[in-house]
Amino acid sequence: MDDHGDSEPPADAAGRDAEPTLDDLAAVATRAVRAGGDYLRDAFRDGALDAEYERDDVKAVADRNAEERVRAVLRESFADHAFHGEESGRDGEHRYRWVVDPLDGTNNFAAGLPAFATAVCLLRDGDPVVSAIYEPLPDSLYVARRGEGATVDGERLLAGSDVPLERGTVSLVLGLSAVRDPELSALGDRIEAALEDRCKRVVETWSPCVDWGLLARGGIEGIVCLRPDIYEQYAGELLAAESGVRSRGSGDEGLYVGAGDDATLSELVEAVDSVR
Template structure:
C-alpha cells in the first residue's frame, strides 16, 4: 500500500475512532451528571454498569465501520482475528466516576500488526478530544499538539501510573510504592489520579513534566503512548516500565530515579 493510501487509511480510522470515543464519552457524561452509579466495588477496582454500557456504544460505532476488524474491549475481551485490532477502554477512571470525581475518559487505539497507528482519547466533561496518527502528529480539539515544559523536574509534577497487574501482585506493589517514594523525593508532586488517559493528555500538552508507568494496562497504554509520541514526548521503555517527558534531560532524570530504587 503506497503512502497516500496509508495516509487516507489513517484519516478514516481516526474519524471512526473519534466518533467511537464520543459515543462512549457522551453517555458517561449523562450518567455522571445523573449521579447514579451501579456497580461492584472491590478492594482495588470498581466495575460499574456504565463501563459495559459505554463499551457497547463504542464497539457499535467500530463494528458498523469495520466489521472485519478485531476488537479488544476491557469489558468484553478479544473478538475476531485481523491485522487491525481496536483496543478499547470505555471508562478510564471508573473509581473516579463512581466517587463523583470529574476525572475520566474514553479511549480507543487502533493497532495494525500489533503497533498503534491511531488513537483517540475523549474527556467528556470538559469536552476535550485528543487524536493521534502514527507519523502524522497529534491534535487536541483539532489544534496541533506539541509537548514541552520549562519547569525543572525539582519544581514539577510527574504522573505515576500503576497498572492492575502490579496492584494485584504483592512484590510488584511493594516495588511500586518504593518508586513512588523515590519520585516524590525528586519532584514537587507525584500525581496518581487513577485515570491515566487524563494524565497522558496533560503530558502531551506539556502541563506535566513527565509520566512513569509501572506495569500499565494495555487499554490505556496503547492510546496514551501514541498520543505522547506524536506530541513529541521523549520516552524509554523496558519490561513493565515506561518513562516519558517533554525532553531527553528530564526523561533521563526520571530514569535515574527509577534505576536508583
C-alpha cells in the same frame, strides 16, 4: 483533517473496500470515543453511578454501556476488524485490532470525581497507528496518527514544559497486575518515594488517559508506568510519541518512563533505576 468530522471507509474502483487511510481510521476512532464519552457525561451528571467495589478494582454499569456504544460505532464502519474491550475481552482475528477502554477512571466516576475518559487505539499488525482519547466533562478530544502528529480539539500538540522537575508534577501509573503483586507493589512504593525526591508532586489520578493528555499538552512534566494495563497504555503511548514526548521502555516491557524533554527524562530514569 477535522477530528470532529465523519468519514466512511473508502472503496476502490470496483466497489471493494480499500485499505483505510489514517484519516479514515481517526474519524471512526473519534466518533467511537465520543459515543462512549457522551454517554458517560450524561450518566455522570444524572447520578447514574452504580458500581460494584472490590478491594483493588471497581466495576460500573456505565463501563459496559459505554463499551457497547463504542463497539457499535466501530462495527458500523469496520465490521470485520478484531475488537479487544476491557469489559468484553477479545473478539475476532484481523490485522486490524481495536483496543478499547470505555471508562478509564471508573473509581473516579463512581465516586463522583470528574476525572475520566474513553479511549480507543487501533493496532495494525500489532503496531498502534491511530488513537483517540475523549474526556467528556472538559470536552477535550485527543487524536494521534502514527507518523503524522497529535492534536487536541484539532490543534497540534507539542509536548514540553517550562517548569523544572523539582517544581513539577509527575504521574505514577500502576496497572492492576502491579497492584496485586506484592513485589511489584513494593517496587511501586519505592519508585514513588524516589520520584518524590526529584519533583514537587507525584499524582496517581487513577485515570491514566487524563494523565497522558496532560503530558502531551505540557500540563505535567513526566509519567512513569509500571505494568500498565494495555487498554489505556496503547492509546497513551501513541499520543505521547506523536506529541514529541521523550521516553524509555514501553508498557509491553512492563515499565515506561516519559517526559517532555530529554533532561527531565534522564532525571526520571535515574530515579527509577535507583530503586529497581
